[in-house]
Amino acid sequence: MFESLSDTLEGAFRKLAGQATINEINIGIAMRDIKRALLGADVNYKVVKKLVEDIRLKSLGEDVVKSVSPAQMIVKIVSDELTELMGGEQKPLNLSTKNLPAVVMVAGLQGSGKTTFCAKLAKRLKKGGKNPMMVAADVYRPAAVEQLKTLGLEVGVPVFSLDEQDAMKVAREGLEAARRGAHDVLILDTAGRLQIDDRMMAEAEALKNLMKPEELLFVVDSMMGQEAVNTAKAFNDRLDFDGVVLTKLDGDSRGGAALSIRQVVEKPIKFMSVGEKMDDLDQFYPDRMAQRILGMGDIVSFVEKAQENLDLEKTIQMQKKLMKNEFDLNDFLDQLQQLKKMGSIQGLIEMVPGLNKMVPKQDLENLDFKPIEAIINSMTKAEKASPEIINGSRRQRIALGSGTRVQEVNMLLKQFAEMKKMMRSVSKMTQSGRKITSQNLALDKFLKR
Incomplete structure (x- = not known):
């Protein structure tokens, strides 16, 4: 970005x-x-x-x-x-309320990513120990309710909806359903339009007065640039929202919205969406974003993602296998799966100081793990454990079974051998003089490169 x-x-x-x-x-x-x-x-x-x-x-x-x-x-x-x-310090989501559930109302233009954000936020809150429920009050856009239901199934969060075009009734009955179900957070997805109009604003104001949300979040497509700021100002003048969510930030090469919106509307940016996956939602830290804009990386966020998503016990076991020269393609595939959990590779590389300059953007855009996974999954148990036994006929069989070319199989085996050799050398240097614990492993991997 x-x-x-x-x-x-x-x-x-x-x-x-x-x-x-x-x-x-x-x-x-x-x-x-x-x-x-x-x-x-x-x-x-x-x-x-x-x-x-x-x-x-x-x-x-x-x-x-x-x-x-x-x-x-x-x-x-x-x-x-x-x-x-951009706000000085990070402003957390306010879910403090005497009467549960805490209500998070989401507003914005159509196409800004409101519905997807609702699901991403629900997953994030559930992961943090909350019991959220989503309410489908976007009753006008075709398939909006079905989209939220589909995303709800994906993230494992229930969705309340009614088969009628009455957003106020949906919100009111959704709140009652959340109380009956002992949900502590209600996420309200509201209707958007292709442009700002009085009817949309009036309905949003009515929903705010009815639901009295602890948080009213304005979702905006960061790629709109200056127009995103103008839209935010128009919404804030009518709704007086509590915070901003920047979506599609991974595709924003300029940064106009992120750098302008806080000063113009005087409301904090609370979240940023950096990819299409349900895990691609991060809290917005002004200091970390400033460092990334200046090419200084964001190693703190990188380590947090590693600690949150990586199985450190498996990583320690992998470290031991490397030291004993026992790291095989099964372990490589497992590490690949863990890496994918951390989000987009482009986003991860941007967090490591200097690394984004070393890896061309076009290489990242063309990066696809699926052929690698298909090749490894087409191997026998013995081949995964001992890649050196894979001769010419085996390579042809693996290529046929994975839908790839023999050249791609050859390249993977060559790169794996080189990577294994390099990682073993790095591991020995890292282990020298001290024992690595699970607490410092994620950071140590990068500070000791």
Whole structure:
């Protein structure tokens, strides 16, 4: 995400490299480039003007530490200002209420990803120990109710609906059903339109007055750029929502919505959707996002995802197998499945500082694990355990069984042998001098690369 903005900002900082001091001239040049980068990213003009001026004033008033270059100091100042621009600190979801269930009402334009977000949020809350229920109050869009029911089955969360076009009745009876079922969170999916209209707003206002939600979240497609900000302002003027959800952030190369919306509507960004899978929903951390925009990665989020999704006991067992040279294709397939649980590969690579520059984006877009899985699943038990026994005739059989070419089978076996050799070397260096525990394993894998 934000590739265009990140690349342009990096070019601006590069011009400061080698400068001995910060002065009016080099700061002026840097601010001009930063301003162009932000405007090119479709950031609101007033937001850009204030941000650039704040950065300039702080840069000129900053004493440069001897061990820190002017370029490094500017990057730090820009990071701090971007963090403040996007809200300063992460704002959690408010589910505090004396009378259960806590109500989360979701609003936004049609096509913004409201219904999918409801299911992603429901899964996230369920994973965190809550007992949510979703209510299908989007009674106008064709198949909206069926879509929510399908997603509800996928994430294992019940959906309340009625076979009639009365959103108020659906919401009211859904609330009663949630109380009867002892659900502690009710997620209300409301109707959207292709554009803002009075009827939609009036219904949303009526639902808000009826349900009195603890959280009213506005969902917006981040790829709309400046138009996303205008839409957010129109919704906020009528609904006074509590927070913003940015969807399709993984496809946003510019970042205009993320950098403008908080300042324009003065409401926090609470969640960001970074993929199509039900697990591709993250809390929005302004400081971490600022670091990612500046190409500094987000190793904290990476480790959190690893701790949340990886089976650390299996990872420790894999480590032991590597040390004994017993790591086989069964283990490789298992590790591949664990990696997929962490979300999109592109998103993961962006979190590791510098790695996104090493791996071309087109390679990530073309990355497909399915042929690899098909090839391994077409092998016999003995072949998975001892890949070296796979001769020419076996390779032809495996290719035929997996629907791939012999060349692809050859490539996988070659890459596996090279990976096994490399991982064994890294494992020995990592193990040297100390014992790895389950608590530090996820972080250690990357800090000891």
